[in-house]
Amino acid sequence: MSRPPRVLLGLWPDDRGTQYADQLVDGGDGSIELGYFSWREALLGSYDVFHVHWPEMLVRGSTRLESLLRRRALALVLWRCRLRRVPVVRTVHNATPHEPGSRAEQRVLAACDRATSGVIRLTTHTDVAFGSFVATIPHGHYRPRFDALPREAQVPGRLLFIGIVRPYKGVLDLIRVFRSLDDPALSLRVVGAPSPGQGELVTREAGDDPRVSTELSFVSDADFVREISAAELVVFPYRRMLNSGVLLAALSVDRPVLVPRSPVNEAIADEVGREWFVFYDRLDAPGLAQALRDVRARSLRGRPELSARDWPAVARAHRKVYLSALREAGRG
Template sequence: MQQVHPRILVSNREPRSTTNPYITMLTTALRRTPGVEVVTFSYPAALFGRYDVVHLHWPETILGQGGRRRSGRLVRWGLTALLLVRLTITRTPVVRTMHNVELPADVSGAQRLLLLWFDRLTTHRIVLNDRTECPGPVTTIRHGHYRDWYTGPRSPAIPGRLQYVGLVRRYKGVEGLVEAFRSVADESLTLGIAGAASTSELADTITTLADGDARITVRLGFLPDDDLVAAVTAAELVVLPYRFMHNSGTVLAALSLDRPVLAPDTAVNADLAAEVGPGWIHTFAGDLTSEAIEAALATAREPRAASPDLSAREWDHAGQAHLAVYRAALSRERSAARAAGTPT
């Protein structure tokens, strides 16, 4: 049987310096893979271009590309609705990588309806770990490491340094981290907060909570890769105080830079701890406390391997694994169309 060489419309625009590294590395891996052609997102390409399969990551980013003006948002929502009509009429297979298990909480009613429409059209889901539950067909393709991405100069670890990096959003619990750290009695410990806040109100809250404690350094804004490397490697322990965590690229970023992580006690993190080896993943249950921070730091100081085992997360086979999913989704849709007597 002749192999299908699909043309894939991906939901991200052409990668730039500020693009999520996962997206950039996956786009590069796909473009190195024989037998697949990648088209990055634009509304002209989506509405009028030729493609065989759509691959979504965070579909809400398509809806949010209209800026803050209401007129711009309405235009984008209208264009997205037209895209959904096209996908429905043409029965184009939709593949979705399930980075998050729930719809975003901060979307409008109209956005929610459009996102639910994307969900109904999804014919194959890619999950990043075996714990993600969603309707089938489902394929697990593990999130790759960042060892080849974060290559900037490393800092020597500073004794007692704790660090949070990444986007600052409500569900990530950074406010709770600052409050818990302020209760830490050990004056030799320091805490860094670095990353862009999702709202100015959240930024103001974190800055206010940190005021008056000279041990806390707050840097709220875009964090270039080299600055992220410097911040993470300066830490003895990276602290991710999420109220909810399912998949986290930041955990893998810290591990790729050979730094241990304190993260919520979840089944996914327990699996990751077993995968990478002892001493790298430390967990807390419930709300983060000063006691949990001090206990994790003490444990992180115990002997461990020089680097975590990330051999299961190489990028070499990511392109082929995704191509297999695209072909399966396309073959299944064509078979369904033939059975229904619909031209393909």
Template structure:
């Protein structure tokens, strides 16, 4: 029997608004023998006993809701980096995003750079995520949401309904989706657009309302959406459109596929591979700015394809993901002890 492994995750005890990915990861690790999972507090991070620290979005560590809280957290982050170095505790990072957040301070950038240098091992969610040469890494695909949403009954599909669901940020291109949809007014009056999600600012919300004004085919629900309502919007839609200006790892795509609804997403290497993985008729691609022709054309191709098997998500089971994470943690511990290069997987 191997020694018990204690992992400190970078997120606190889950709440109703916690990212489901984090909750399901915690559950998958809890289900394994000889694995103990601790959730984040600064006391545990600085004074607790653990074998591995696993961070997901490191920018959360150095941010705060007030200037004072931000400064305190940044000082604590320096202490955490020092603690990890003294005890040679490996820092494992899941690379959810490729770049640092926009609009952060020079001090935040400095601290995130130090956290990056302190990272022992990287987990990437798809094989196209670049990893620096000589840095140990493992590819563990983002798990599906079939079990997560199984408690909620699907809604009857509304023919012609195009859906968008999720947190609304500028880079997600929701305003472009509204404008593209409005471009169909002379071509189709039997389609509709249902947008549901919480904008990150009042200015963004007003911009979306302004773009949608005057088209009664558009329904806006600009608020935090519960899981039950999310399932309702997605399953009632004939097509889910995620027009992100940049897309690398998208939980929204997997959410739709987990609920057996096709998606229209930007054409890139990640999405082309996903289309091959899940099978034909589920992931449709568009190139360049989103237009009304993309929307109408995709609905036409979707209807022409007819019935098809459900999306193949067998490579994204959470039981497998939990085991793969433990392998990554133990590889990180070995790397931390030996400081020898390890191949990426």
């Protein structure tokens, strides 16, 4: 191919803050042309590779009719890719969708899996049952954008949950555990847009405890950095945890994290420095208080080691996957 391959990302542009796609687009060296998703481009445009990230997000609409039309549109896009020998590459961010979809959705997602040639996983602990080849490319860090933003002074005793509030993330459990602690010097911030129904539950669980405060909406990059930098410890009360961009965001702002013990989190800790991690097997009040004492005793200096997650290296690794997929499709 005499020109840079053009890759259509299965992600819409989003101006609410730094997203995975923004980092991938900005981290490239121009040898690959990356474009954001639109249905018009996917159905009528000219591109060499279709790179899917969260396929369920492409087919979920605000009404049943919109969801039906999106499912059919994605099926048509996959048919068009097969007809034009456009390889489909998929990044597996999660083992399954965060919220289960309908049977009709599951059928079109299965078709997307069958159409996929190259699969990108973020860790070696992600099992992949589809695709003709698999590459492991770690999630990049957020320093290129976050280092330019102002930080807040750390608030002693401040614990933070930040990110989309979803049931599997255990935010309600965290609030209950925190409220069982009677230390008036502690505070808990819950920051992030709630999935349907979660905002009311968070507000109810927080009750009238003056130590618990919330910001239940999307926040800008600047506010994101301010919230993380003000925390003494960023807490991930997840009931299951595979890949987390927020984890990399917290480490990018040089804050220690409390995470569930898992092979993925253990591996990241070994990579970036175990002193930045506190693990738990079951989140409870004594463990939460002890985690804060452990972090204070470490007197953390320097920064987590994130050089293996520099975005130029991540972008180069993506380029190799795209070229391999094109060769496999007979277009290399």
